[in-house]
Amino acid sequence: MPSVYNWQLGRDMSFPYGNAPGGLQFAFVFNINRCIGCQTCTMACRSTWTFGRGQEHMWWNNVETKPFGGYPRFWDAKLLTMLEEANPGKQVWGKGGGGTDAPYGTFNGMTIFEAAEGYAGPAGPRRALGYIPTADEWAAPNIFEDHGRTLADALPSDARLPEHKVWFFYLARLCNHCTYPACLASCPRNAIYKRPEDGVVLIDQSRCNGYQKCVEACPYKKAIFRSTTGTSEKCVGCYPRLEGRDPLISPNGEPAETRCMTSCVGKIRLQGLVQVDDRGNWKPDATNPLYYLVRERQVALPLYPQFGTEPNGFYIPPRWVPRPYLEQMFGPGVQRSLEQYACPDRELLACLQLFRAAQQIIFRYEVIKGPKVAEVPVTMPDSSTKIQEIYNDTVIGYNKLDKECVRVTIKEPTFERDRMKHANSI
Amino acid sequence: MADIEYPNLDPRLRPAEPDHPMSLEGDVISGDPALLVRCLAEEMLMGGMSAPELTALSHSPQYQSLYAARVSLGHEATDRILGEVIARVGVFSSEVWESPIQDETPVALTVSAPRRDGKGD
């Protein structure tokens, strides 16, 4: 198998095809500290693309409650178990990291592509380790999630589940438009392709024969089979919007963010396009907000980078969640990310203001500095308190045509005094 | 025409089978509900949510993250933490100016309904 460079693993890895062509790549950052699980993104996607008959299971975007939930159910626990069985005790990260070529160090374990090498099961050779979820697992998103009691009621009376103290978070997911897509690698019909203009991964419906190899191979389970057409479908990255062809949002051809991104109530989402070189690595550009958050500050981390597809969705991890769980999910960059996010300096705070400030894709931003307006004590990942300084900075975002599309000015925090204590308050 | 029988997919509605290969496995990873409330309250306030909105959110079972912590910690402890965070962090605010992007010209839409007389649309 040819070898490609995966910057998230800090090493070369085998992949059935060569490097993805350089150019622009679709990418997004989710700040899951702020997701309230309202599912507005899910419904925005459904009402745009998948409201037809036969698309009942087509949740291109879903939001699941971790640690228990998932759609299809147990998707990540199942694959992590399969990888562990393929390479027992060795799915580990090496020490070090921090450079541009290997920001999280080196992953010494096996990716889904490497674990499938030499595999000859009953269904013949495979290109990626995976499985096809059962009908039960696809049956309903969010089943039993957030409502543990319902699950307890469904269990036989002598069954006991372990209880842990309350901690959980909402994980919003969609296709990561991976640099090395397992769906594409596994398709025997070459029906799946990655667009050179924006890295969006699409399934050609006229070529797809419904073999479901992509459903089996995608580690994130974001290629989904549709029984009414006998083909598989997946997120299309709202490509007309990326191309600036939405007549309402982009009258002058400016690329706009996808429907799920722009509808986010919690303002947790920022999506854009980054420049990639012909090795699949991101070209340095600290004025692009995604580059700044992912590569420069390393505050946003890939979801299960160890799977090896080089996903282009990145997450700011929730800071109240036990570290081992987060490290399994986002790799070794968690501590560094949380330390910066919990008490952001003025540069990071300014960049974070761009989340859901505009519908157009921000290609470049700049910050105009203002005076300090407040000092606020905030909670650090180890539960200690640190002082965050807030400046009256203004952050300006520019679209593809380099025209200003948004301007956000940070103001001092406001405090409401207790009415009972201050009877004459206005 | 006979009704088509769909498989009953909802596990809650299916009768239990004696030989159902169900095994329950789970690891307890201890967390800290008070830390959860503190961090979430900070996040919401830093996102611009007002104090009354935050308190209302923590009472709504539709938004489980704070609500579950309220159930686990009790009202008194939860309200105490919320009050402490509101007093410490305040409500973050910012001013956003987005360039006008929408073409406001009204568009005439023609909506047609299928005809019921069987003579086509």
Ligand code: SF4
């Ligand atoms: S997330 Fe899955 S469906 Fe999307 S590009 Fe990656 S492998 Fe393909």
Ligand code: SF4
């Ligand atoms: S719209 Fe935003 S806040 Fe709501 S569930 Fe989706 S990602 Fe979370």
